[in-house]
Protein backbone atom coordinates (compact mmCIF):
# COMPACT_ATOMS: atom_id res chain seq x y z
CA UNK A 1 0.00 0.00 0.00
CA UNK A 2 2.75 2.46 1.02
CA UNK A 3 6.34 2.31 -0.14
CA UNK A 4 8.85 4.83 1.16
CA UNK A 5 12.24 4.67 -0.48
CA UNK A 6 15.36 6.52 0.66
CA UNK A 7 13.35 9.55 1.76
CA UNK A 8 15.30 12.70 2.58
CA UNK A 9 13.47 15.79 3.80
CA UNK A 10 14.35 19.12 5.33
CA UNK A 11 12.60 21.86 7.27
CA UNK A 12 13.95 25.42 7.21
CA UNK A 13 17.05 24.13 5.44
CA UNK A 14 17.72 21.58 8.19
CA UNK A 15 17.95 17.94 7.10
CA UNK A 16 15.62 15.83 9.28
CA UNK A 17 14.82 12.67 7.34
CA UNK A 18 18.00 11.12 6.01
CA UNK A 19 17.36 8.08 3.88
CA UNK A 20 14.22 6.60 5.43
CA UNK A 21 12.83 3.46 3.83
CA UNK A 22 9.71 1.63 4.94
CA UNK A 23 6.97 -0.35 3.31
CA UNK A 24 3.47 -1.21 4.53
CA UNK A 25 1.04 -3.71 3.05
CA UNK A 26 -2.73 -3.54 3.32
CA UNK A 27 -3.94 -5.24 6.49
CA UNK A 28 -0.84 -4.34 8.51
CA UNK A 29 -0.28 -2.17 11.56
CA UNK A 30 3.24 -0.80 11.94
CA UNK A 31 4.46 0.95 15.07
CA UNK A 32 7.18 3.57 14.88
CA UNK A 33 9.07 4.32 18.05
CA UNK A 34 12.14 6.44 18.60
CA UNK A 35 13.72 9.17 20.71
CA UNK A 36 12.44 12.75 20.83
CA UNK A 37 13.55 14.74 17.82
CA UNK A 38 14.16 11.64 15.70
CA UNK A 39 11.86 12.86 12.92
CA UNK A 40 8.69 10.87 13.65
CA UNK A 41 6.28 13.79 13.39
CA UNK A 42 8.25 15.10 10.41
CA UNK A 43 7.60 11.81 8.63
CA UNK A 44 3.84 12.23 9.21
CA UNK A 45 3.94 15.80 7.92
CA UNK A 46 6.00 14.92 4.84
CA UNK A 47 3.62 12.08 3.95
CA UNK A 48 0.58 14.32 4.33
CA UNK A 49 2.17 17.20 2.41
CA UNK A 50 2.47 19.90 5.04
CA UNK A 51 3.93 23.09 3.51
CA UNK A 52 7.51 23.86 4.53
CA UNK A 53 8.57 20.21 4.59
CA UNK A 54 10.76 19.78 1.54
CA UNK A 55 11.63 16.41 0.08
CA UNK A 56 15.15 16.55 -1.34
CA UNK A 57 15.60 12.91 -2.34
CA UNK A 58 13.73 9.61 -2.49
CA UNK A 59 10.22 8.53 -3.37
CA UNK A 60 6.89 7.62 -1.80
CA UNK A 61 4.34 5.46 -3.59
CA UNK A 62 0.79 5.11 -2.22
CA UNK A 63 -1.38 2.49 -3.88
CA UNK A 64 0.81 2.65 -6.94
CA UNK A 65 0.67 6.47 -7.30
CA UNK A 66 3.43 9.01 -6.68
CA UNK A 67 2.22 10.41 -3.35
CA UNK A 68 4.66 13.33 -3.33
CA UNK A 69 3.21 14.66 -6.60
CA UNK A 70 -0.22 15.11 -4.99
CA UNK A 71 -1.52 18.18 -3.13
CA UNK A 72 -2.48 17.56 0.52
CA UNK A 73 -6.24 17.45 -0.27
CA UNK A 74 -5.58 14.94 -3.06
CA UNK A 75 -3.65 12.74 -0.62
CA UNK A 76 -6.62 12.88 1.76
CA UNK A 77 -9.04 12.00 -1.03
CA UNK A 78 -6.75 9.10 -1.97
CA UNK A 79 -7.28 7.73 1.54
CA UNK A 80 -4.51 9.15 3.73
CA UNK A 81 -5.32 10.40 7.23
CA UNK A 82 -3.01 12.09 9.74
CA UNK A 83 -3.88 12.14 13.44
CA UNK A 84 -1.94 15.02 14.93
CA UNK A 85 0.38 14.82 17.92
CA UNK A 86 -0.95 18.27 18.83
CA UNK A 87 -4.52 18.59 17.46
CA UNK A 88 -5.28 22.09 16.17
CA UNK A 89 -8.12 24.26 17.54
CA UNK A 90 -10.40 25.85 14.93
CA UNK A 91 -12.54 28.53 16.64
CA UNK A 92 -15.84 29.30 14.90
CA UNK A 93 -16.07 25.99 13.01
CA UNK A 94 -18.05 23.19 14.64
CA UNK A 95 -16.83 19.61 14.50
CA UNK A 96 -19.95 18.67 12.56
CA UNK A 97 -19.47 21.38 9.91
CA UNK A 98 -15.78 20.60 9.62
CA UNK A 99 -16.20 16.85 9.29
CA UNK A 100 -19.15 17.01 6.91
CA UNK A 101 -17.20 19.37 4.62
CA UNK A 102 -14.09 17.19 4.83
CA UNK A 103 -15.96 13.96 4.18
CA UNK A 104 -18.04 15.29 1.32
CA UNK A 105 -15.07 17.02 -0.33
CA UNK A 106 -13.32 13.64 -0.34
CA UNK A 107 -16.41 11.85 -1.64
CA UNK A 108 -16.78 14.36 -4.47
CA UNK A 109 -13.08 14.03 -5.34
CA UNK A 110 -13.64 10.27 -5.65
CA UNK A 111 -16.73 10.72 -7.78
CA UNK A 112 -19.09 9.62 -4.99
CA UNK A 113 -22.34 11.25 -3.91
CA UNK A 114 -22.05 13.60 -0.91
CA UNK A 115 -23.70 12.29 2.27
CA UNK A 116 -27.00 14.00 3.22
CA UNK A 117 -27.26 15.95 6.48
CA UNK A 118 -29.29 13.23 8.16
CA UNK A 119 -27.02 10.37 7.12
CA UNK A 120 -23.98 12.35 8.16
CA UNK A 121 -25.38 13.08 11.64
CA UNK A 122 -26.16 9.39 12.13
CA UNK A 123 -22.63 8.43 11.15
CA UNK A 124 -21.09 11.10 13.37
CA UNK A 125 -23.18 10.12 16.42
CA UNK A 126 -22.36 6.44 15.97
CA UNK A 127 -18.63 7.20 15.85
CA UNK A 128 -18.78 9.50 18.88
CA UNK A 129 -20.66 6.84 20.87
CA UNK A 130 -18.15 4.18 19.84
CA UNK A 131 -15.24 6.35 20.99
CA UNK A 132 -16.83 7.44 24.26
CA UNK A 133 -17.10 11.08 23.22
CA UNK A 134 -20.32 12.90 24.18
CA UNK A 135 -22.00 13.51 20.77
CA UNK A 136 -23.00 17.00 22.03
CA UNK A 137 -19.30 17.90 21.84
CA UNK A 138 -19.48 17.57 18.06
CA UNK A 139 -21.54 20.77 18.01
CA UNK A 140 -18.70 22.70 19.63
CA UNK A 141 -15.86 24.35 17.68
CA UNK A 142 -13.11 21.93 16.65
CA UNK A 143 -10.98 21.12 19.71
CA UNK A 144 -11.65 24.50 21.37
CA UNK A 145 -11.68 23.97 25.14
CA UNK A 146 -11.30 20.20 24.75
CA UNK A 147 -9.06 18.46 27.28
CA UNK A 148 -6.02 16.60 25.95
CA UNK A 149 -7.88 13.29 26.14
CA UNK A 150 -11.00 14.71 24.47
CA UNK A 151 -8.89 16.03 21.58
CA UNK A 152 -7.43 12.58 21.02
CA UNK A 153 -10.86 10.93 21.18
CA UNK A 154 -12.17 13.58 18.77
CA UNK A 155 -9.33 12.74 16.36
CA UNK A 156 -10.42 9.11 16.40
CA UNK A 157 -14.04 10.16 15.78
CA UNK A 158 -12.74 12.12 12.76
CA UNK A 159 -10.92 9.02 11.58
CA UNK A 160 -14.03 6.88 11.99
CA UNK A 161 -16.14 9.30 9.97
CA UNK A 162 -13.55 9.81 7.24
CA UNK A 163 -12.76 6.05 7.14
CA UNK A 164 -9.30 6.33 5.53
CA UNK A 165 -7.24 3.58 3.90
CA UNK A 166 -4.04 4.52 5.69
CA UNK A 167 -3.95 6.28 9.05
CA UNK A 168 -0.78 7.85 10.40
CA UNK A 169 -1.41 8.33 14.11
CA UNK A 170 1.13 10.57 15.83
CA UNK A 171 1.27 9.88 19.58
CA UNK A 172 -2.46 9.37 19.76
CA UNK A 173 -1.90 7.86 23.22
CA UNK A 174 -0.27 10.93 24.76
CA UNK A 175 -2.35 12.56 27.46
CA UNK A 176 -4.85 9.71 27.71
CA UNK A 177 -5.96 8.21 31.01
CA UNK A 178 -6.41 4.44 31.28
CA UNK A 179 -10.06 4.39 30.21
CA UNK A 180 -9.47 6.73 27.29
CA UNK A 181 -6.47 4.67 26.22
CA UNK A 182 -8.60 1.54 26.17
CA UNK A 183 -11.41 3.12 24.14
CA UNK A 184 -9.03 4.83 21.71
CA UNK A 185 -7.18 1.52 21.26
CA UNK A 186 -10.45 -0.32 20.66
CA UNK A 187 -11.52 2.44 18.23
CA UNK A 188 -8.34 2.09 16.19
CA UNK A 189 -8.89 -1.67 15.98
CA UNK A 190 -12.54 -1.36 14.98
CA UNK A 191 -11.96 1.32 12.35
CA UNK A 192 -8.61 0.25 10.91
CA UNK A 193 -7.94 -3.45 11.65
CA UNK A 194 -9.22 -4.62 8.24
CA UNK A 195 -7.64 -6.42 5.27
CA UNK A 196 -7.81 -3.29 3.07
CA UNK A 197 -6.58 -0.79 5.68
CA UNK A 198 -3.21 0.00 7.23
CA UNK A 199 -1.90 2.03 10.16
CA UNK A 200 1.39 3.74 10.94
CA UNK A 201 1.27 4.14 14.69
CA UNK A 202 3.79 6.56 16.17
CA UNK A 203 4.15 6.01 19.89
CA UNK A 204 6.60 6.11 22.77
CA UNK A 205 4.90 3.54 24.89
CA UNK A 206 4.17 -0.13 24.93
CA UNK A 207 0.83 0.47 26.68
CA UNK A 208 -1.02 1.48 23.47
CA UNK A 209 0.50 -1.53 21.74
CA UNK A 210 -1.15 -3.77 24.34
CA UNK A 211 -4.46 -2.73 22.75
CA UNK A 212 -3.45 -2.15 19.14
CA UNK A 213 -1.16 -5.06 18.46
CA UNK A 214 1.36 -4.13 15.76
CA UNK A 215 2.55 -6.58 13.13
CA UNK A 216 5.88 -4.76 12.88
CA UNK A 217 7.80 -2.36 15.09
CA UNK A 218 10.42 0.07 13.75
CA UNK A 219 12.87 2.35 15.49
CA UNK A 220 13.34 5.76 13.90
CA UNK A 221 16.52 7.52 14.99
CA UNK A 222 18.56 10.19 13.29
CA UNK A 223 16.09 10.48 10.43
CA UNK A 224 16.06 6.85 9.32
CA UNK A 225 14.78 3.44 10.37
CA UNK A 226 17.64 1.87 12.31
CA UNK A 227 15.91 -1.31 13.46
CA UNK A 228 12.81 -3.31 12.56
CA UNK A 229 11.26 -6.29 14.26
CA UNK A 230 8.07 -7.77 15.61
CA UNK A 231 6.08 -6.80 18.72
CA UNK A 232 8.89 -8.09 20.95
CA UNK A 233 11.04 -5.15 19.84
CA UNK A 234 8.65 -2.75 21.60
CA UNK A 235 9.02 -4.70 24.84
CA UNK A 236 12.79 -4.64 24.47
CA UNK A 237 12.75 -0.85 23.96
CA UNK A 238 10.50 -0.37 26.97
CA UNK A 239 12.97 -2.34 29.08
CA UNK A 240 16.24 -1.03 27.67
CA UNK A 241 15.52 2.40 26.18
CA UNK A 242 16.74 3.68 22.84
CA UNK A 243 20.36 4.36 23.76
CA UNK A 244 21.87 1.10 22.49
CA UNK A 245 19.75 0.79 19.38
CA UNK A 246 19.85 4.42 18.32
CA UNK A 247 23.58 4.86 18.91
Ligand code: ADP
Nearest residue numbers: 011012014016035036037038039040041042043
Ligand atom coordinates in the same frame (compact mmCIF):
# COMPACT_ATOMS: atom_id res chain seq x y z
P1 ADP B 1 9.84 13.60 16.81
O1 ADP B 1 8.40 13.68 16.41
O2 ADP B 1 10.50 12.32 16.45
O3 ADP B 1 10.04 13.93 18.26
P2 ADP B 1 10.13 15.84 15.00
O4 ADP B 1 9.83 15.25 13.67
O5 ADP B 1 9.04 16.65 15.63
O6 ADP B 1 10.64 14.71 15.99
O7 ADP B 1 11.40 16.77 14.88
C1 ADP B 1 12.61 16.29 14.32
C2 ADP B 1 13.65 17.39 14.36
O8 ADP B 1 13.26 18.43 13.48
C3 ADP B 1 13.84 18.04 15.72
O9 ADP B 1 15.22 18.22 15.92
C4 ADP B 1 13.12 19.35 15.57
O10 ADP B 1 13.68 20.35 16.40
C5 ADP B 1 13.34 19.67 14.12
N1 ADP B 1 12.29 20.55 13.55
C6 ADP B 1 10.98 20.26 13.48
N2 ADP B 1 10.30 21.29 12.92
C7 ADP B 1 11.23 22.25 12.66
C8 ADP B 1 11.17 23.55 12.09
N3 ADP B 1 10.02 24.10 11.68
N4 ADP B 1 12.34 24.23 11.96
C9 ADP B 1 13.52 23.68 12.36
N5 ADP B 1 13.62 22.47 12.90
C10 ADP B 1 12.51 21.76 13.06
Ligand code: MG
Nearest residue numbers: 040041042085
Ligand atom coordinates in the same frame (compact mmCIF):
# COMPACT_ATOMS: atom_id res chain seq x y z
MG1 MG C 1 6.66 14.04 17.37
